[in-house]
Amino acid sequence: MEVRLYATLRPIVGGRSVKVLDRCETIGDVLAELSAGYPELAPHLVGDDGAVRQYVAVMVNGRDIRHLGGLDTPVDADSGIDIFPPVAGGRD
Numbered sequence: 001m002e003v004r005l006y007a008t009l010r011p012i013v014g015g016r017s018v019k020v021l022d023r024c025e026t027i028g029d030v031l032a033e034l035s036a037g038y039p040e041l042a043p044h045l046v047g048d049d050g051a052v053r054q055y056v057a058v059m060v061n062g063r064d065i066r067h068l069g070g071l072d073t074p075v076d077a078d079s080g081i082d083i084f085p086p087v088a089g090g091r092d
Contacts (some may be wrong), residue, residue, distance in 0.1 A: 003081045010036060012041045027060055028071035030081060044085060055086035 004017045013034075016059045020033040031052070035042035047053050051071075053065060054077045059082040071086065 001030070001075065001077050001079065001081070003034065003048070003083060006082070006084045007087065008085045009041065009083060010067060012044070013038050015049045024075055026069075026071060027058060027073045027075055027081070029063050030075060031071070045083070052084075057084040058082075059084070 001020050002017050004089055010016055018034065018037070020030050020037075021027050024030045024033055031045055043055055045053060045058075052058055052065070059080075060064065060068060060073050060075060060080055061080050063083075065071070
Protein backbone atom coordinates (compact mmCIF):
# COMPACT_ATOMS: atom_id res chain seq x y z
CA MET A 1 0.00 0.00 0.00
CA GLU A 2 1.37 3.40 -0.94
CA VAL A 3 1.08 6.52 1.23
CA ARG A 4 1.69 9.89 -0.41
CA LEU A 5 3.18 12.64 1.74
CA TYR A 6 3.43 16.34 1.02
CA ALA A 7 5.52 19.45 1.71
CA THR A 8 7.66 19.26 4.88
CA LEU A 9 6.96 15.53 5.36
CA ARG A 10 8.71 14.49 2.16
CA PRO A 11 12.29 15.18 3.31
CA ILE A 12 11.67 13.08 6.42
CA VAL A 13 10.81 9.99 4.38
CA GLY A 14 13.11 10.80 1.47
CA GLY A 15 10.51 11.12 -1.25
CA ARG A 16 6.92 11.69 -2.31
CA SER A 17 5.58 8.38 -1.09
CA VAL A 18 6.36 5.32 0.98
CA LYS A 19 5.08 1.79 0.97
CA VAL A 20 3.49 0.25 4.04
CA LEU A 21 2.46 -3.32 4.60
CA ASP A 22 -0.75 -4.38 2.91
CA ARG A 23 -1.81 -6.04 6.15
CA CYS A 24 -2.74 -2.63 7.59
CA GLU A 25 -6.49 -2.69 8.17
CA THR A 26 -7.06 0.83 9.51
CA ILE A 27 -5.48 4.23 9.02
CA GLY A 28 -4.29 3.89 12.63
CA ASP A 29 -2.32 0.80 11.54
CA VAL A 30 -0.86 2.79 8.63
CA LEU A 31 0.26 5.65 10.90
CA ALA A 32 1.77 3.16 13.36
CA GLU A 33 3.66 1.48 10.52
CA LEU A 34 4.92 4.85 9.25
CA SER A 35 5.97 5.87 12.75
CA ALA A 36 7.87 2.62 13.25
CA GLY A 37 9.68 2.96 9.94
CA TYR A 38 10.32 6.70 10.28
CA PRO A 39 10.45 7.56 14.01
CA GLU A 40 11.19 11.23 13.24
CA LEU A 41 7.88 11.40 11.34
CA ALA A 42 5.72 10.37 14.32
CA PRO A 43 5.74 13.70 16.21
CA HIS A 44 4.59 15.45 13.03
CA LEU A 45 1.55 13.17 12.72
CA VAL A 46 0.25 12.36 16.19
CA GLY A 47 0.27 14.06 19.56
CA ASP A 48 1.07 12.65 22.97
CA ASP A 49 -2.57 11.62 23.29
CA GLY A 50 -2.24 9.34 20.24
CA ALA A 51 -4.64 11.41 18.15
CA VAL A 52 -3.79 12.89 14.76
CA ARG A 53 -2.52 16.42 15.23
CA GLN A 54 -5.20 19.05 14.72
CA TYR A 55 -3.77 20.65 11.59
CA VAL A 56 -2.58 17.48 9.86
CA ALA A 57 -4.92 16.23 7.15
CA VAL A 58 -5.01 12.47 6.68
CA MET A 59 -7.06 11.55 3.65
CA VAL A 60 -8.34 8.16 2.55
CA ASN A 61 -9.68 8.10 -0.99
CA GLY A 62 -9.92 11.89 -0.96
CA ARG A 63 -11.86 12.16 2.30
CA ASP A 64 -10.54 13.46 5.61
CA ILE A 65 -10.52 10.73 8.26
CA ARG A 66 -12.14 13.18 10.69
CA HIS A 67 -15.31 12.76 8.62
CA LEU A 68 -14.94 9.00 8.40
CA GLY A 69 -13.94 6.72 11.25
CA GLY A 70 -10.91 8.61 12.53
CA LEU A 71 -8.01 6.28 13.24
CA ASP A 72 -10.42 3.35 12.83
CA THR A 73 -11.09 4.26 9.19
CA PRO A 74 -10.68 1.04 7.22
CA VAL A 75 -8.07 0.82 4.46
CA ASP A 76 -7.09 -1.83 1.96
CA ALA A 77 -4.40 -2.32 -0.66
CA ASP A 78 -6.34 -0.14 -3.13
CA SER A 79 -6.92 2.80 -0.76
CA GLY A 80 -5.51 6.15 -1.79
CA ILE A 81 -3.81 7.60 1.30
CA ASP A 82 -2.50 11.18 1.43
CA ILE A 83 -1.01 13.00 4.41
CA PHE A 84 -0.72 16.79 4.42
CA PRO A 85 1.22 18.67 7.12
CA PRO A 86 -0.02 21.99 8.52
CA VAL A 87 0.25 24.79 6.00
CA ALA A 88 0.22 28.49 6.80
CA GLY A 89 0.39 31.61 4.77
CA GLY A 90 -1.70 33.47 2.31
CA ARG A 91 -2.37 37.04 1.48
CA ASP A 92 -1.16 39.91 3.63
